[in-house]
Amino acid sequence: DQQVKQNSPSLSVQEGRISILNCDYTNSMFDYFLWYKKYPAEGPTFLISISSIKDKNEDGRFTVFLNKSAKHLSLHIVPSQPGDSAVYFCAASAGNAGGTSYGKLTFGQGTILTVHP
Amino acid sequence: DAGVTQSPTHLIKTRGQQVTLRCSPKSGHDTVSWYQQALGQGPQFIFQYYEEEERQRGNFPDRFSGHQFPNYSSELNVNALLLGDSALYLCASTMGLAYEQFFGPGTRLTVL
Numbered sequence: 690d691q692q693v694k695q696n697s698p699s700l701s702v703q704e705g706r707i708s709i710l711n712c713d714y715t716n717s718m719f720d721y722f723l724w725y726k727k728y729p730a731e732g733p734t735f736l737i738s739i740s741s742i743k744d745k746n747e748d749g750r751f752t753v754f755l756n757k758s759a760k761h762l763s764l765h766i767v768p769s770q771p772g773d774s775a776v777y778f779c780a781a782s783a784g785n786a787g788g789t790s791y792g793k794l795t796f797g798q799g800t801i802l803t804v805h806p
Numbered sequence: 807d808a809g810v811t812q813s814p815t816h817l818i819k820t821r822g823q824q825v826t827l828r829c830s831p832k833s834g835h836d837t838v839s840w841y842q843q844a845l846g847q848g849p850q851f852i853f854q855y856y857e858e859e860e861r862q863r864g865n866f867p868d869r870f871s872g873h874q875f876p877n878y879s880s881e882l883n884v885n886a887l888l889l890g891d892s893a894l895y896l897c898a899s900t901m902g903l904a905y906e907q908f909f910g911p912g913t914r915l916t917v918l
Contacts, residue, residue: 693848721905732810732896732909733849778848782905789903792839792862796848 692716693781695797702804708766710800712779715760719781721790724753724764727776727799736777737764769804776801808833810910812897818916819887827882827913831899837861838880839907840872841896849896855880856903884915892917 694713702708712722720741725733739746739753739762746753752765766773779797784790811830819825831838837856841849851864855874869885878899884891894914898907 723906725909730911732898732911735906735908738906780848784903784905790900790905792837792854792856792903793851793864794839794841794849794898794907795851798846798848 690715691798692719693779693795693797695777695779695800697800698798699801699803702769702802704771704804704806705768708764708769708773708802708804710764710766710777710779710802712762712764712797713760714762714781716781716783716795717760718783719795720784721782722753722755722762723780723782723794724751725778725780725796726773727778733778766802769802771804771806774802774804810835810897810899810908812895812910812913814913815911816914816916818918820918821887821889823887823917824883824885825887825915827884827895827897827915828879829882829897829899829910830879831897832908835899835901835908836878837900837902837904838874838878839898839900840880840882841898841909842866843894843896843912845893852882887917889917891915 723738724736727733776799780794839854840852843849853863894912
């Protein structure tokens, strides 16, 4: 049962344009969402996160949007750069009312982003 | 500021053998999680250690076991290796019970 899905295996974008990566989830208990970037032969690198009490979080060129009613989140990268070419993973976690995580991150399958110069 | 480190980088074993992978958390972190990433898939949660106890476990058989030491470093042990255990094993650390986890470079295990 895939609780976190990234339905686009790959995305190709021109340098300077916007990249939009999408993620859907099914588990209503998830209350925190994260995006990671992974280069070959490296571990995933944390990019940005969002709590379920928010609908948007921005950090430089990266913005994450959360639509709880649709159980959908997206990562926007503006402007896209060739160095952004990597595999992007969406992850979700559940926690308690005190704001602490239960521990497990559930990942999607990843989307390969290619940014062309 | 040292990040998460893992050893060894690569490992080749044969079916039925046992393997131990090691992880040192990022400076200031005390919680360690282990993930298995098969080719073309996202990482799958194995378990998390906090205060030297297994805090949460994913859907992995008992052949997968772990340990956390007083200095917060951790080991992942896999017994009776199967061909299907071939994967990238990732260690992640965090501070306490925070949501954000920071990953090491991984250990590539090949089972022949």
